[in-house]
Amino acid sequence: MNVHAAIDLKMPGLRRPNGDPLRLNNTNFVAIDRDKDASHEATYRPQALYNRANEGFHANNETFLLHEVSTNLPIYLPDTGPTDFHLHLPPGGYQLVLVTSGTFTFDYDGRFYYVAPGAVMLQSAIVHRQLFYTWSGLSTEENLKTPQTVVPDPMSMGYSGKFLEAFITDPTTFPNPTVVGPDQINEAETPRVAWSHPLHDRPADAGFWLQDPLExxxxxxxxxxxxxxxxxxxxxxxxxxxxxxxxxxxxxxxxxxxxxxxxxxxxxxxxxxxxxxxxxxxxxxxxxxxxxxxxxxxxxxxxxxxxxxxxxxxxxxxxxxxxxxxxxxxxxxxxxxMENLRSWTPTQRDEIDGLAGQIITRKDIRPLRTEGKPVGYLYE
Structure with missing residues (x-):
């Protein structure tokens, strides 16, 4: 694993967003995104197609984005394997995931979570990566037609992995720094390491959340x-x-x-x-x-x-x-x-993305992946 330099982040502009205030649309508006008009684009990575609810996003002052993510290539290709360790730093520290097809393995702050349709996760300002997802082998056209559900039945778990994902503002407008690149990950050590950093903006009581569909x-x-x-x-x-x-x-x-x-x-x-x-x-x-x-x-x-x-x-x-x-x-x-939050300025976003692994200022080694304090404890 990389040795991360401890840096002094005293620059106040990097501690909290100081861009424009967020504003919900308080008028009597109705915006509909029809599936028949959907566009599925590999916006961020080659194995995932993103279908954005753009009409609602734009009508609501671009404050909240909901999109569907459909995995569309096998996990074992060179450019579609496990992701790097990274952070999302949206305003309010907000990322929501609801699995609707297939199964996934996520690593949140050094702990593995195996999730299937109906699983709900809410997290941000947590170092994480995606390790595994199921892929059906169907063509893109057929893969996008497979049914989705929030009940983890055997049929739905065998399809390609899909989930609904939501952020406050668009992911291109806030920092998403890579902490450890895929080529530098030491599998024997990294999954047992928890990290801390001061760059987040979470309201009181906000934290990591996972709800299993059968609990x-x-x-x-x-x-x-x-x-x-x-x-x-x-x-x-x-x-x-x-x-x-x-x-x-x-x-x-x-x-x-x-x-x-x-x-x-x-x-x-x-x-x-x-x-x-x-x-x-x-x-x-x-x-x-x-x-x-x-x-x-x-x-x-x-x-x-x-x-x-x-x-x-x-x-x-x-x-x-x-x-x-x-x-x-x-x-x-x-x-x-949400209207108490501010967006990141483009300069802040680029500066934080540029820091990458230097953001990490403390790490905690767990004896085993299953031991130690729960995910997110370093941010409380």
Whole structure:
């Protein structure tokens, strides 16, 4: 492993973003990204195709980006193998990942995590890399058509790995420094090393979060009777638990129904789901992972979304009024705290990216990968 120089980061401009304040769109806007119009581009690395919800991103003052990531080449090619160790430093220290197909292995701060459809991760300012993903061997066209889900069934786990990913602002506007390049990684040592650095901007209570789709807190609860959402069968809700670890920047829920005659969703019958989340968010985002959903806007006009579609809208501008069979919808509510954040200036971004491995100012060697303090402890 490289020996990282301890550097004195007293330059105040590198400690916190001091660019323009972030602003959510507080008007009654509705922006729809249709899957039929989607563009899948290898924007950042050759093995991954990115499908951005650009209409919603631009309509919301480019404050929050949601995109779908589809792996499209085998892991064993020279330029598609494990990534380097790197950081993402978006405003608010925010990166959300929801796995929807295949399986992945991620290394967060020296610990391995094996994740499958339905797994939720929220992290940033943590040194990490991607080690493994499944690849189906299908052509690009067929690979992009394989179904996605938030339930880790054997069929979905065998497809190429896909996930939904979200950042506050566009990844090109904030620092993403490489800490250890792929050619310098010592596999016998590096995965047991935790790092610390002062370059992050996380709100109070923000931290690393991982929710397994089969743990008790991830079970689906039925919506209470009287909810004005029409469906042929019961509608269920899973709270993905990101409000506190995001620093109270975002709420996150999955709204879902079973296929006809089947019980697909892992359920809790101990209590009905609290419907208050449907009113949370200065801006709301709905992404249909599978199935169909019907909405009504504030003028009483209806519109429908299908698999792969996304709608971004202002507060109280739209309501979910119908959910089809075998449907899974991600709902994100963007909270007012985002407007307490600032963006990085281009100069700050370039300076931090240029520091690369010099950012690391302390390291902790764990006896084993499974021992030691949990991920993110150096930032608390």
């Amino acid at each position: 008790l807190d991830a079970l689906y609860k039925p919506l209470a009777a009287g909810t004005p959402i029409k469906s042929a069968g019961p509608v269920y809700v899973r709270d993905i638990g990101i409000e506190v670890p995001s620093g109270r920047l975002t709420t996150g829920h999955i709204i879902a129904t079973d296929p006809r005659g089947q019980s697909l969703l892992p359920k809790s019958t101990s209590a009905a789901a609290d419907t208050a989340f449907l009113d949370r968010g200065e801006v709301v985002i709905y992404r249909v992972i599978r199935g169909t959903a019907a909405f009504a806007n504030s003028a009483g006009e209806n519109f429908e979304l299908a698999t792969g579609d996304t709608v971004t809208a202002g507060k109280n501008t739209i309501n979910l009024v119908g959910v089809g069979e075998n449907t899974q919808i991600l709902r994100l509510g963007l909270l007012k705290g």
